[in-house]
Amino acid sequence: MKTVGILVDAQVFRTIGSKKSSPEKLSIYNRAAAKHGLRPFYMCLEKTFPASGQAMGYRYANGKYRYVKLPIPKVIHNRSMPKGEKMRKRMRELAKKSHLFNERTRYSKYVIHQLLRGPFTAHLPATARYSSARLNRELEASPSFYVKPQSSSVGKGIIKITRIRNGKIKLQLPHRTTIADKRTAVKTINRVVRKQKYMIQQTIPLAKYKGRPYDIRVTVQRGARGQWQVTGMYGKVARKGSHVTNVARGGTAKACGSLFRHSFAHPSLVEQSTRQFSLQVARYLGNRLKRLADVGLDIGISPEGNPYFIEMNGRDMRYGFKKANMHKTFRRTYEAPIQYAKYLLKKR
Numbered sequence: 250m251k252t253v254g255i256l257v258d259a260q261v262f263r264t265i266g267s268k269k270s271s272p273e274k275l276s277i278y279n280r281a282a283a284k285h286g287l288r289p290f291y292m293c294l295e296k297t298f299p300a301s302g303q304a305m306g307y308r309y310a311n312g313k314y315r316y317v318k319l320p321i322p323k324v325i326h327n328r329s330m331p332k333g334e335k336m337r338k339r340m341r342e343l344a345k346k347s348h349l350f351n352e353r354t355r356y357s358k359y360v361i362h363q364l365l366r367g368p369f370t371a372h373l374p375a376t377a378r379y380s381s382a383r384l385n386r387e388l389e390a391s392p393s394f395y396v397k398p399q400s401s402s403v404g405k406g407i408i409k410i411t412r413i414r415n416g417k418i419k420l421q422l423p424h425r426t427t428i429a430d431k432r433t434a435v436k437t438i439n440r441v442v443r444k445q446k447y448m449i450q451q452t453i454p455l456a457k458y459k460g461r462p463y464d465i466r467v468t469v470q471r472g473a474r475g476q477w478q479v480t481g482m483y484g485k486v487a488r489k490g491s492h493v494t495n496v497a498r499g500g501t502a503k504a505c506g507s508l509f510r511h512s513f514a515h516p517s518l519v520e521q522s523t524r525q526f527s528l529q530v531a532r533y534l535g536n537r538l539k540r541l542a543d544v545g546l547d548i549g550i551s552p553e554g555n556p557y558f559i560e561m562n563g564r565d566m567r568y569g570f571k572k573a574n575m576h577k578t579f580r581r582t583y584e585a586p587i588q589y590a591k592y593l594l595k596k597r
Contacts, residue, residue, distance in 0.1 A: 252308075253287045253590040254325035254347065261328075262293035265307045266314040272566060273328060274583065279309050281584040285591050290322055294331055297321065299342035324593045326543075326586045327351045330564060348593050350471075350542040350586075354564035357399045359448045361561050364537055365530065372526065372557050374549075379447035381439060388418065388431055393452040396438055398445060406445075407493055408438060409452070453549040453557045456512040461487050463508055464494050464549045465523055468565050469531040471542040473588040475596075477531045479524045480585050481578035483569050484508040485547075502572035512552070519554040526556040534561065543586055 257273055264271040275291065282289045289309050296305040304321050307314040325347045331337045344352050362376045377383055379396060387394050388410070396408040409421040418434040420427050422441065429437060455462035467482040485494035486501045486508070494500045505523075509516030527546050535541045545565025549557040570579035 250286060250288045251591075251594050252290050252319070252322045253282060253587065253594070254290050254292050254304075254306075254322035256292050256294065256297075256325050256327045256329045256343075256349070258329045259293045259295050262291065262296070262307075265291055266316070272568070275309075277580050277583040278587065281580075281587040282309075284584070285587055287587060287591060287594075290319055292325070294329060294336050294339050294343070297339065297343060299339065299346050302346060321346050323347055323597055324590045325349045326590055327354060328564060330354050344540075348540070348597065350540045350589065350593070351563065352540050353538070355400055356538070356561065356563055357446070358397065358560050359399045359446075361534070362448075362558075364534065365558060368533065369530065369558060372555070374451040374453050374557060374559070376448055376450045379442060379449055381435065383449055384435060384438060387449055388412070388434065391451070395450045395452060396442065397448055397450055399448050400446065406441070406447075408441060410434070410438070453559070454551055456508075456550045456552050456554070458484070458486050458503070458508050458511050461489060462494065463487065463503075464547055464559060465505060466565075466569055467523065467527040467546045467548055468567065468570075468582050469527050469544055469546060470582070470585040471535075471589045471592075472585045473592055475589065475592045477528055477535060478585070479527055480582050481570060481575060482523065482527070482548075483573040483575060483578075485569065496569050496572060502569040504573050504575060512550075513554050515554075519550065522554070523548055523550065523556050526558075530558060530561075542589055 255278060261271050261273050278289050290306050292304050292306040302321055303318055305318050308317050327349055331340050343349055365373060393411045398406040406423055411419040413419050417428050418431060420429060420434055420437060463484045463486040465482050465484055468480045469477055470480050472478045482505055484503045484505050485496055486503055487494045488500060496502050505520055509519050513519050527548060531544060545562035547559040549559050567582045
């Protein structure tokens with residue numbers, strides 16, 4: 250039985266074999282691996298030594314986890330996000346020893362938007378690097394826009410800026426909403442941004458469910474034949490009064506069918522165009538980003554039903570499917586990387 254490596258963060262690694270909860274549902278990996286004739290070996294960078302070709306980790310067999318030393322597997326599914334240059338260097342060394350798919354799990358949002366310009370311009374909100382000069386221009390020209398971190402997750406650090414009456418600015422900050430004049434708004438935003446890498450992005454008018462905006466998380470993965478597939482998608486509905494749809498920020502996960510039926514006269518056509526658009530984006534990025542194989546795309550849907558690319562998540566956390574009661578799809582998001590690993594092992 251061939252071994253597939255699953256590289257997790259040190260925090261997840263420490264929970265293996267215990268009864269502590271973990272954001273990764275390893276039991277689903279275990280069942281998927283058994284179904285496809287593979288044996289999972291759970292690893293973390295801190296216990297992996299590319300120079301010697303060995304790794305300490307947990308091998309799952311016969312219902313138990315055993316802590317063992319093994320040769321580095323030929324194929325590894327990466328679910329980790331290395332911290333610090335030492336671990337990033339180790340990740341690069343590991344990628345030379347093994348086919349490490351999804352080697353990078355965090356990309357600059359601005360860089361991804363730049364990559365997609367050209368073939369997908371019509372489906373991209375206008376995006377630019379943040380600067381005080383650019384902020385001042387947008388405050389004069391745009392009725393509404395976002396200031397976003399270039400590298401973040403679960404909606405952290407997002408600011409929405411809206412011009413309202415009498416020259417006042419509405420600032421929807423990460424933890425509060427305030428009304429200010431232009432000068433105070435600029436000072437407040439600059440204080441939040443400081444020297445971090447941010448970008449300015451046009452507001453996309455989003456379809457709404459019962460008065461609340463939503464966007465769509467589309468999980469796109471390489472599967473059994475090595476080809477991209479849409480494993481599933483669900484909607485993220487912002488909580489009342491919020492500009493952020495992320496489930497981790499109070500948003501609600503819902504099946505797309507009910508959202509599209511509520512918003513559109515032809516919901517099946519909107520679902521089909523969202524799937525096709527997401528596949529096109531994943532294939533395009535997959536040809537330009539090394540070993541990309543498992544992503545979560547955030548897709549905005551306009552009130553007319555047109556898809557817009559918002560951002561790509563290199564480590565799709567998947568739990569939204571569970572919250573949307575899409576349990577079969579939730580399990581399939583774990584099975585697809587195992588199927589792709591099996592395909593790579595056969596190929597090698």
